[in-house]
Amino acid sequence: MRLDDFDFDLPEELIATRPARPRSSARLLVAAGDAIHDGTVTDLVDWLRPGDRLVLNDTRVIPARLSGTRTRPGAAGEGTARIEVTLLEPGTDGTWRALVKPLKKLREGEEVRFAAGLSAVLEARDEGQAVLRFNLAGAAFDAALAEAGAMPLPPYIAQRRAADAQDREDYQTVWAARPGAVAAPTASLHFDAPLLARLKARGVTFTHVTLHVGAGTFLPVKVEDVTRHRMHAEWGEVSEAAAAEIAATRAAGGRIVPVGTTALRLLETAARDTGAVVPWQGETDIFIYPGFTFRAADALMTNFHLPKSTLMMLVSAFLGPERIRRVYAHAVAERYRFFSYGDASLLLP
CATH class of the missing domain: 3.40.1780.10 (QueA-like)
Structure with a gap:
């Protein structure tokens, strides 16, 4: 076939x-x-x-799409950069696998800050995906994600319009x-x-x-x-x-x-x-x-x-x-x- x-x-x-x-x-x-x-x-x-x-x-x-920023203090020409994250699945160790754009701009150990007091550190890269550890867990993570995240519309819709409240x-x-x-x-x-x-x-x-x-x-x-x-x-x-x-x-x-x-x-x-x-x-x-x-x-x-x-x-x-x-x-x-x-x-x- x-x-x-x-x-x-x-x-x-x-x-x-x-x-x-x-x-x-x-x-x-x-x-x-x-x-x-x-x-x-x-x-x-x-x-x-x-x-x-x-x-x-x-x-x-879950509202798995997040938009955040990372700031690299003292890095000439780097400054603040926009980072887009789509959560994929939770790990057994409390981390999350995620798609990150642009992943190449993010260094291991670097923090990305989102809305609602939510942030994440890049722990590793694995086959083009990111392994992230968030600063919140459990109900606190769920509440922050509900406020900061957007619905992860499929690519063929997301290419035509952004997700909204509806x-x-x-x-x-x-x-x-x-x-x-x-x-x-x-x-x-x-x-x-x-x-x-x-x-x-x-x-x-x-x-x-x-x-x-x-x-x-x-x-x-x-x-x-x-x-x-x-x-x-x-x-x-x-x-x-x-x-x-x-x-x-x-x-x-x-x-x-x-x-x-x-x-x-x-x-x-x-x-x-x-x-x-x-x-x-x-x-x-x-x-x-x-x-x-x-x-x-x-x-x-x-x-x-x-x-x-x-x-x-x-x-x-x-x-x-x-x-x-x-x-x-x-x-x-x-x-x-x-x-x-x-x-x-x-x-x-």
Whole structure:
């Protein structure tokens, strides 16, 4: 499999920079059998059956983008410099891995100061990333980050506009609970309280799992032979209660429908050993591309993904490469909105 197998032409104007309002008014493409249906996210009530179970990622996006300054006293020609930081993941020793721009301007041991009394010292460099130690920890760190940080919008949005106060609501699911993600589980952004109530009344049930989405989800694939690509690892958990709910739904003949590729990747990780979703906790770097055998998911709700991305490979595996090409050609022709703030699809193999 070559990288070009997952390429397609996407007009730039189809990249969404703001979400639909209300959330559930976004468009929904349903691929069922050989047919493609156009509707809105509210139509989920008609496509899902009583006894189906939606699996929802309850990760919470942290305001991981920071802008600060470093001052190098006495350094001729250096003075004060602006430093942009995007937090990636916490270390077990209290440090944070981060992307820093410009990293080459920062020396080990040097301090960067942000707003809200927050500062960080560069402890090390590792494969182009920074290892930072902040002056605050625990609740004090969380409070300062909430004040000083901005939502880490994906590059294809950040290149077009800066994050603002509205993104703190828009780029967060209505059920977000466990802080730790630096990117949103974007298919879940289409749900609001009225839609959830209608689905519940329909007899659809819900299970929450956690996968802390990392910035690596936006990293480009750089190898031509996609089977050689190595995924970034992300922390996730399927609780005992979640595994039991999924097993009960399967036993009763209901379908398991992950909302988003993050929930799907986590379920498939938890089902690798036994073929059934079991309680699981840890880091997963599962890479799903055509030829993968799915064990956990019966359908998938997801947004429209970037050309040549690992997520494009995942949906190609789920629906089949030829079918997904037809789906994406239809989405482009019908002017669906793409990527994180874009429209949604429901894929029924």
